[in-house]
Amino acid sequence: MAPLTKSILRDFLHDALPDSEMASVEKILRDDSEARMLFEEVRGEEDRGEHTIGAIWRREHLSCPTRDQLGGYLLQALDPTRFDYIEFHLKTVGCPFCQANLDDLAKKQAEAAEPIKARRKRIVNSSAGVLRTVTGPS
Numbered sequence: 001m002a003p004l005t006k007s008i009l010r011d012f013l014h015d016a017l018p019d020s021e022m023a024s025v026e027k028i029l030r031d032d033s034e035a036r037m038l039f040e041e042v043r044g045e046e047d048r049g050e051h052t053i054g055a056i057w058r059r060e061h062l063s064c065p066t067r068d069q070l071g072g073y074l075l076q077a078l079d080p081t082r083f084d085y086i087e088f089h090l091k092t093v094g095c096p097f098c099q100a101n102l103d104d105l106a107k108k109q110a111e112a113a114e115p116i117k118a119r120r121k122r123i124v125n126s127s128a129g130v131l132r133t134v135t136g137p138s
């Protein structure tokens with residue numbers, strides 16, 4: 001197999017390699033002190049980053065849609081297959097990370113839409129004012 005890289009060791013750490021590779025990495029780690037040092041390094045990096053949403057995401061949720069895709073889902077701007085996949089991922093799998101991400105995106109989109117709403121309200125109010133002037137008692 002290919003020489004051990006950090007990314008292979010990271011996958012090994014998270015049980016994300018095919019069984020046969022898990023076994024060979026384990027064997028290499030048993031036999032090779034340099035590989036063990038690299039492994040400790042990877043483990044340290046992972047520990048330090050483990051509280052960030054991004055790290056948890058990368059570590060545990062490789063099947064998660066990207067944030068861009070979640071944004072597209074929110075705007076219903078995805079092809080039906082992808083839309084169904086994300087809907088399944090959110091509603092059936094109930095992935096808490098994607099849900100949190102989606103909530104965050106929804107909030108951002110709502111914020112971005114706010115000035116438009118405020119503007120609309122202003123227009124409605126001023127038309128109401130015009131109507132009152134035209135139809136109101138004189």
Ligand SMILES: [Zn+2]
Pocket residue numbers: 061063064065089095096097098099
């Ligand atoms: Zn997810």
